Amino acid sequence: MTRRSHAGSDGRPLPTRQGPASLGTDRDRAVPGPRPVRIAVFALIALLVTGAAAGLVMSRLQGAGGADVTAIQVHASMGGFDPPALTVKAGETIRVEFSSMDTPFHSDGGGWHQFAIDALGIDWNVGPQSSEVFEMTAPDVAGSYTFYCDVCCGGKENPSMQGTLTVTA
Numbered sequence: 001m002t003r004r005s006h007a008g009s010d011g012r013p014l015p016t017r018q019g020p021a022s023l024g025t026d027r028d029r030a031v032p033g034p035r036p037v038r039i040a041v042f043a044l045i046a047l048l049v050t051g052a053a054a055g056l057v058m059s060r061l062q063g064a065g066g067a068d069v070t071a072i073q074v075h076a077s078m079g080g081f082d083p084p085a086l087t088v089k090a091g092e093t094i095r096v097e098f099s100s101m102d103t104p105f106h107s108d109g110g111g112w113h114q115f116a117i118d119a120l121g122i123d124w125n126v127g128p129q130s131s132e133v134f135e136m137t138a139p140d141v142a143g144s145y146t147f148y149c150d151v152c153c154g155g156k157e158n159p160s161m162q163g164t165l166t167v168t169a
């Protein structure tokens with residue numbers, strides 16, 4: 001404000017004043033106005049970068065494919081169960097992420113797999129190339145149970161589509 005009126009009043013050295021003076025007034029005016037805006041923009045960028053970094057770390061922690069790290073991973077394919085044996089403590093409740101690794105183009109079962117234990121009333125089914133987290137509570141007594149898949153490659157008679165759940169005391 002004062003600069004502008006000055007420039008207007010003594011406008012004698014026009015060539016030297018106009019260039020730098022107008023630049024100066026621009027910068028002077030920029031100080032009270034845009035500075036908070038600039039800080040806000042900087043803060044916003046910092047926040048976004050921090051958020052993106054945190055998101056990246058979180059997704060890394062979750063593992064590839066977004067697998068549930070708190071669940072026991074059981075994969076089923078035409079080749080069988082991986083792993084083919086599970087061990088749980090009697091009375092323990094476990095979470096199992098059961099995944100089918102096969103595509104829907106399998107003529108036998110269409111990529112679906114099953115995890116069934118008749119004696120425990122367990123009958124889990126997953127579609128092609130998908131997974132689901134199931135929960136089971138082991139029986140209170142130690143023992144050994146066969147789990148099987150009956151929706152593909154010969155059904156439960158196929159020895160590769162079977163596994164063993166061991167319940168320890």
Ligand SMILES: [Cu+2]
Pocket residue numbers: 076077078109112113114149150151152153161
């Ligand atoms: Cu199967």
